[in-house]
Amino acid sequence: MEQKKDRRIRKTRAQLQNGLAKLMKTKSINEITVKELVDEVDINRSTFYLHYTDIYNLLEDIENRLMDEILRVIDSHKNVTDGGLLSIFTDIFTIIDANRDICSALIGEKGDMAFVQRMEDIIASHGVHDLMNQFMLPERPIHYMISFSMSGCIGMLKEWLSTENSEPPEYMANVAYNTVFHAFKAFYNGYAVCLC
Numbered sequence: 001m002e003q004k005k006d007r008r009i010r011k012t013r014a015q016l017q018n019g020l021a022k023l024m025k026t027k028s029i030n031e032i033t034v035k036e037l038v039d040e041v042d043i044n045r046s047t048f049y050l051h052y053t054d055i056y057n058l059l060e061d062i063e064n065r066l067m068d069e070i071l072r073v074i075d076s077h078k079n080v081t082d083g084g085l086l087s088i089f090t091d092i093f094t095i096i097d098a099n100r101d102i103c104s105a106l107i108g109e110k111g112d113m114a115f116v117q118r119m120e121d122i123i124a125s126h127g128v129h130d131l132m133n134q135f136m137l138p139e140r141p142i143h144y145m146i147s148f149s150m151s152g153c154i155g156m157l158k159e160w161l162s163t164e165n166s167e168p169p170e171y172m173a174n175v176a177y178n179t180v181f182h183a184f185k186a187f188y189n190g191y192a193v194c195l196c
Contacts, residue, residue, distance in 0.1 A: 012051060015041040017062055017102050020055075024105035029059055029112060062102060063115050069095050070122060086177040092123070093169035093176070096157065104161040107154060120150040145187050149180045 019041035023032050032055050038048050052058040073091040077084050096103045106115045124146045153176050160166050167175075 009051070012043065012047060013061075015043060016048065016051070016058055020058060020062070021101040021105040024110050025108065026110065028110045029055060059112065063106070063112070063118070066095070066099060066103070066106075066115075067118060067122065070119070074122070085180070086173060088123075089177050090170055090173035093173045096161070097169045100161060103157075107158055107161070116154060120154065123153070124150050145184055149183055152179060152183070 016037065019037050020032070023037060023040060034045060034048055034055060037055065037058075038045050048058075052061065070092055073095065074088055077088050077091075106112050107119075156172070156176055156179070160172050166172075
């Protein structure tokens, strides 16, 4: 009985997530009403309110679940020494691919910039550490490189999510990793020359 209830809850939440993703392609979150969302996914308002207090509560729940998944991935790679960042990128692109519609909406034109910032912060503070260890630079230039790299990765994600029949997550992880790695390497080489 409990499994059936859990399955129903997961199904309802998935419907609401898909409906919200669809509406966020054309409207910002503050323009979307509960009535509009429940009409979109064909459920009762009372069913919505069993799970969430309002649209913002739904959005927060979706974002927190995505962030928890990303953090779990990063934590699972904590003891990886070689290719740690590539593995992290691969897993993150896989998570985003599995949640393609909502991620596309969240980082799209009508999306939530706070979510984008949280994602950048998590990847920068956890995922870029092995590059920081490889390229021993003073703290200040590293912050600029991290900011540059994260903005590029988000741009890459947007392009990938907006393309139909796009490349698999593993391919994109390789592109992102190599771009970031070579940007760090070029910056390190240029910085070393400046100090000579």
